Amino acid sequence: MWFQLTEEERMIQKTARDFARKDLAAVVEEANENGIFQDEIYKKLGELGFLGMTVPEKYGGVDFGYFCLILALEEISRVCASTAVVLSVQNSLVNGILMKSGSEELRAKYLPRLVTGEILGAYALTESEAGSDVAAIRTSAARKGDEYILNGTKIFISTGDKAGVIFVIARTDPDDRSGGLSAFLVEPGFPGFSIGKTEHKMGLNASTTVELVFEDCRVPAGNMVGEEGKGMRIAFEGLDGGRIGIGAQSLGIAQAALDEAVLFARERKQFNTRILDFQSTRWKIADMAMNIDAARLLVYRAAKLRDQGLPCPKEAAMAKLFASQTANRAVYDSMQIHGGVGYTKEFRIERLFRDARVMEIYEGTSEIQRLVISRKIIKEYEQMFPA
Numbered sequence: 001m002w003f004q005l006t007e008e009e010r011m012i013q014k015t016a017r018d019f020a021r022k023d024l025a026a027v028v029e030e031a032n033e034n035g036i037f038q039d040e041i042y043k044k045l046g047e048l049g050f051l052g053m054t055v056p057e058k059y060g061g062v063d064f065g066y067f068c069l070i071l072a073l074e075e076i077s078r079v080c081a082s083t084a085v086v087l088s089v090q091n092s093l094v095n096g097i098l099m100k101s102g103s104e105e106l107r108a109k110y111l112p113r114l115v116t117g118e119i120l121g122a123y124a125l126t127e128s129e130a131g132s133d134v135a136a137i138r139t140s141a142a143r144k145g146d147e148y149i150l151n152g153t154k155i156f157i158s159t160g161d162k163a164g165v166i167f168v169i170a171r172t173d174p175d176d177r178s179g180g181l182s183a184f185l186v187e188p189g190f191p192g193f194s195i196g197k198t199e200h201k202m203g204l205n206a207s208t209t210v211e212l213v214f215e216d217c218r219v220p221a222g223n224m225v226g227e228e229g230k231g232m233r234i235a236f237e238g239l240d241g242g243r244i245g246i247g248a249q250s251l252g253i254a255q256a257a258l259d260e261a262v263l264f265a266r267e268r269k270q271f272n273t274r275i276l277d278f279q280s281t282r283w284k285i286a287d288m289a290m291n292i293d294a295a296r297l298l299v300y301r302a303a304k305l306r307d308q309g310l311p312c313p314k315e316a317a318m319a320k321l322f323a324s325q326t327a328n329r330a331v332y333d334s335m336q337i338h339g340g341v342g343y344t345k346e347f348r349i350e351r352l353f354r355d356a357r358v359m360e361i362y363e364g365t366s367e368i369q370r371l372v373i374s375r376k377i378i379k380e381y382e383q384m385f386p387a
C-alpha cells in the first residue's frame with residue numbers, strides 16, 4: 001500500500017485545483033443559484049484533458065487513468081459538485097464503456113469528440129418502473145433491417161439534454177429479464193428521439209437531469225455496444241467505475257464542508273470564545289477529518305484496482321457507500337458548527353448540504369451498495385468454508 005502521490009499525480013491534482021479555484025469558482029454560485037449549465041466550463045475542461053482521462057492518446061485522450069481522474073474529480077467537486085457529476089458520467093461511464101465494450105468503429109466515431117468537449121456524454125438506465133431493479137427495464141429495441149427501433153422513456157438522466165451521445169440500455173428480448181437487455185449509443189439527432197421534462201432538483205443545480213423519450217427512434221445496428229443481450233453486464237461494469245467517481249465527488253463535498261467549518265469557527269465568537277475553541281467543535285472537526293481520510297483511502301484503493309484492470313465491484317461499492325455517507329455527515333456537522341447562518345444562502349454550506357444528499361441515491365442507493373458488498377462477502381465465505 002502506498003501513501004504518496006507521484007509527481008505526475010500531484011501535477012494533475014494541482015491543475016484541477018487551480019482550475020476549480022479560479023475558473024470554476026468565478027461562476028459557480030450564480031450557476032447553481034440560477035440553474036445555469038456552464039457550457040464554456042466543459043470546453044475548458046476538454047482543453048485541459050479532463051474529459052478524456054482514461055482514453056488513450058490514439059483517440060485524443062490523455063490516458064492518465066482512473067486514479068488521476070478521481071484526484072481531479074475531488075478537486076472539481078470541492079468547488080462545484082454539479083460540474084463533477086458531468087465529468088464523472090462522461091469519463092467513467094461513457095468513455096469507460098466505449099473503451100471496454102465499444103467496437104473500434106464506435107470508439108473512433110465518438111471518443112475524439114467526447115474528449116475535447118465538442119460533445120458531452122450521458123448514461124440512460126433508469127425508468128419509472130426500473131430504478132434499483134435494472135432488470136425491469138421496459139424500453140424496447142426491435143431489429144428492423146440494419147436498424148434497431150427504440151420505444152420507451154428514460155427518467156432522471158444527467159446531462160441528457162446537453163449530450164451529443166447517450167448510452168442507452170433497452171430490451172431486445174421481452175422473455176429474458178436480465179439477459180434480454182442490450183446497449184446502444186443514441187445521438188439526439190436520430191429520428192424519434194426527444195427530450196421530455198426537466199427535473200427541478202434539491203441540489204446539483206448547475207447540472208441538468210431530464211427525461212428522454214424514444215418514439216420509434218431509429219438507431220443504426222452498428223451503434224449497438226457489445227453483443228446483443230449483454231447490456232446488463234456492460235452497464236454494470238460501467239457502474240463500477242461510475243461509483244468510484246461518485247465516491248470522489250462525495251470526497252470533494254466532504255472536504256469542502258470541513259474547509260467551511262474550520263474557517264467559520266475560527267472567526268465566530270460566542271461567550272467571548274472562538275467557536276473553534278469549544279471542545280464539541282473540535283470533536284466534530286476531528287471526526288470529519290478522520291472519516292474523510294478513511295473514505296479517501298477506500299476511493300483510492302478502488303481506483304488503483306480499476307487502473308490495474310482488476311474487477312472491483314465490492315471495493316467500488318464500499319468506496320461509494322462510505323464516501324457518500326461521510327459527505328452527508330460532514331455537511332450536517334459543518335452546518336451545525338455554522339449555527340443559524342449556515343441555514344441561509346449567504347453561506348456555502350447551505351448548497352453543500354443540498355448537493356450531498358443525492359450521493360447516497362444515484363448510481364445505486366446506499367441499500368443497493370450494501371447488497372453488492374454483502375453478496376460478495378457471503379460468496380467469499382462460501383469459498384473459504386464450503387458447506
Ligand SMILES: Cc1cc2nc3c(=O)[nH]c(=O)nc-3n(C[C@H](O)[C@H](O)[C@H](O)COP(=O)(O)OP(=O)(O)OC[C@H]3O[C@@H](n4cnc5c(N)ncnc54)[C@H](O)[C@@H]3O)c2cc1C
Binds near residue numbers: 124133159367368
Ligand atoms: C439527480 C439525479 C441524477 C441521476 N442521474 C441518472 C443518470 O444519469 N442515469 C440514470 O440512468 N439514472 C440516473 N438517476 C437515477 C438514479 O440512479 C436512481 O434514482 C437510483 O438508482 C434509485 O432508483 P429509484 O429512484 O427508482 O429508487 P427505487 O429503486 O424505487 O428505491 C427506493 C428505495 O427503496 C430501496 N430499495 C430498492 N430496492 C431495494 C432492495 N432490493 N433492497 C433494499 N432496499 C431497496 C432503495 O434503496 C431506496 O431507498 C439519477 C437520479 C437523480 C436523483
